[in-house]
Amino acid sequence: MAGAIGLDIGTSGVRAAEVSSGKGRATLERLAEVPLPPGAVRDGEVVDVAAVAAALRELWATGRFSTKKVALGVANSRVVVRQVELPWMPLADLKASLAFQAQDLVPMPIDQALLDFHPLEEFEAPTGARLLRGLLVAASREMVDKLVDAVQQAKLVPTSVDLTSFAVLRSIGSVVIAGPAADGPGVPVEAIVDVGACVTNVLVHQGGVPRFVRILPMGGQHLTEAVADRLGVPFERAEQLKQELGAGAPDGPAPEWDGSESDHARRALADATSALVAEIRGSFDYYVASSGTAPIAHLLLSGGSARLAGLDARLSEATRLPVRTVTPLPRLRIGRTGLSEHALGLLAPSSTVPVGLALGAA
Numbered sequence: 001m002a003g004a005i006g007l008d009i010g011t012s013g014v015r016a017a018e019v020s021s022g023k024g025r026a027t028l029e030r031l032a033e034v035p036l037p038p039g040a041v042r043d044g045e046v047v048d049v050a051a052v053a054a055a056l057r058e059l060w061a062t063g064r065f066s067t068k069k070v071a072l073g074v075a076n077s078r079v080v081v082r083q084v085e086l087p088w089m090p091l092a093d094l095k096a097s098l099a100f101q102a103q104d105l106v107p108m109p110i111d112q113a114l115l116d117f118h119p120l121e122e123f124e125a126p127t128g129a130r131l132l133r134g135l136l137v138a139a140s141r142e143m144v145d146k147l148v149d150a151v152q153q154a155k156l157v158p159t160s161v162d163l164t165s166f167a168v169l170r171s172i173g174s175v176v177i178a179g180p181a182a183d184g185p186g187v188p189v190e191a192i193v194d195v196g197a198c199v200t201n202v203l204v205h206q207g208g209v210p211r212f213v214r215i216l217p218m219g220g221q222h223l224t225e226a227v228a229d230r231l232g233v234p235f236e237r238a239e240q241l242k243q244e245l246g247a248g249a250p251d252g253p254a255p256e257w258d259g260s261e262s263d264h265a266r267r268a269l270a271d272a273t274s275a276l277v278a279e280i281r282g283s284f285d286y287y288v289a290s291s292g293t294a295p296i297a298h299l300l301l302s303g304g305s306a307r308l309a310g311l312d313a314r315l316s317e318a319t320r321l322p323v324r325t326v327t328p329l330p331r332l333r334i335g336r337t338g339l340s341e342h343a344l345g346l347l348a349p350s351s352t353v354p355v356g357l358a359l360g361a362a
């Protein structure tokens with residue numbers, strides 16, 4: 001059965017998916033999650049190495065995974081993705097000279113950054129020069145070191161570190177067409193938004209080719225905090241209210257104001273959701289303004305916060321796009337995970353990242 005394992009270390013928990021691939025669809029063999037204590041991971045970044053390692057040990061003690069090799073992902077404010085245009089050269093040469101090429105292009109000292117480049121397309125400048133357009137990824141070395149540290153302390157073996165957004169694309173992006181027609185005319189441009197606790201991954205792609213990636217430092221936890229602040233209640237109570245009340249309806253006539261606790265909570269949620277939705281919309285506005293390609297056809301929504309009732313409608317209203325909430329499970333064969341349908345359903349929204357990381361390693 002041995003498959004590839006994707007390990008997602010998120011702000012609210014650690015989760016791993018084991019996926020095996022054979023003929024046809026990939027099979028989900030295992031899926032498990034262990035919550036993290038507050039502060040162990042902050043804004044998507046490992047802070048307390050020992051606490052994360054302890055959660056990972058528990059994940060491995062209960063998850064029945066067949067190997068200790070894991071593919072990791074990063075998404076936080078210390079990893080940035082920029083679309084850049086560089087003079088054309090063979091990819092190996094380009095990667096070798098990336099530190100030199102990138103020094104003015106990334107907002108961090110180059111000697112403290114891990115760099116990667118994903119070529120998108122070759123083109124010719126008006127001057128006739130041959131250029132290469134692609135996505136430059138720069139991650140803080142210190143941030144990645146801490147992540148790897150926690151994983152190794154749990155006696156796991158990291159085999160790769162991927163950009164979480166790419167894992168999300170692999171996991172739920174539709175119509176991944178191989179070959180030169182993949183991003184040609186007629187192939188719909190799709191937006192994908194994965195909303196977690198403190199990080200939101202925004203990606204625009206065409207036929208599986210990423211066109212735009214943005215990592216927003218906000219998510220569902222900020223909604224919970226808004227409720228806790230407004231009502232002066234503990235985080236746990238605010239979380240409960242959030243899950244009960246949802247994001248609120250799209251802007252319409254204001255509901256009757258009755259001054260109750262849930263009324264205050266509803267207002268806090270509506271305001272915080274507006275801020276989140278505005279930020280996501282802003283990313284698309286930026287994409288549309290800075291790119292000549294076809295308009296976005298629709299939006300896929302995933303992540304733990306996709307469970308927030310009404311977030312899809314708020315997003316659809318703000319972006320004027322059809323929004324569909326998805327998980328990676330329908331396109332996988334479900335193996336003997338040992339999970340009930342109910343348990344799988346609960347894990348599904350947050351499984352997008354670990355499944356995508358596993359698919360990348362399979």
Ligand SMILES: Nc1ncnc2c1ncn2[C@@H]1O[C@H](COP(=O)(O)OP(=O)(O)OP(=O)(O)O)[C@@H](O)[C@H]1O
Nearest residue numbers: 010011012013196197198199220221304305308350
């Ligand atoms: N039923 C629900 N309704 C609303 N929100 C929910 C529900 N269930 C979970 N959430 C929210 O989902 C968020 C966690 O999502 P997810 O598991 O994708 O984040 P994470 O990967 O741990 O964190 P991040 O990616 O931001 O570092 C939390 O903010 C939680 O409140």
Ligand SMILES: [Mg+2]
Nearest residue numbers: 010011196353
């Ligand atoms: Mg996450």
